[in-house]
Amino acid sequence: MENCIFCKIIKGEIPSVKVYEDEDMLIIKDVNPQAKIHLLLLPKEHYADITEMSDAQAQTLARCLKKLSTMVDALGLNDGFRLVSNKGAHACQSVGHLHIHILGGNQLGDRMC
Numbered sequence: 001m002e003n004c005i006f007c008k009i010i011k012g013e014i015p016s017v018k019v020y021e022d023e024d025m026l027i028i029k030d031v032n033p034q035a036k037i038h039l040l041l042l043p044k045e046h047y048a049d050i051t052e053m054s055d056a057q058a059q060t061l062a063r064c065l066k067k068l069s070t071m072v073d074a075l076g077l078n079d080g081f082r083l084v085s086n087k088g089a090h091a092c093q094s095v096g097h098l099h100i101h102i103l104g105g106n107q108l109g110d111r112m113c
């Protein structure tokens, strides 16, 4: 989608530190980390938040989360991690492209905004 910063990152128009990529998702480092490890899982298809998902997008997101669960060691998340997705300005969502925060590394961010 035009003017979506995460779509631009997915298309390679804006630089990012990519940790993992496949046909459905991109995982990047958050530019303003709130935990020792702060990653963002971005579904490649644009939709604003979890309430706007189609059934097909929900299935894709579930596949992405399942794949993430196989990458815990590789991502350095063995000590545990949190998954957070903010919906709406009052919940501190600042980018209107669904994203899952992955917070870990023995200093779990409890301040998300």
Ligand code: AMP
Pocket: 005, 014, 016, 028, 029, 030, 031, 032, 033, 040, 085, 086, 092, 093, 094, 095, 096
């Ligand atoms: P939220 O506030 O839940 O919408 O989260 C948006 C997140 O995107 C924040 O944690 C930002 O630090 C992060 N962010 C914004 N722009 C970029 C970028 N260009 N590269 C990586 N992370 C970004």
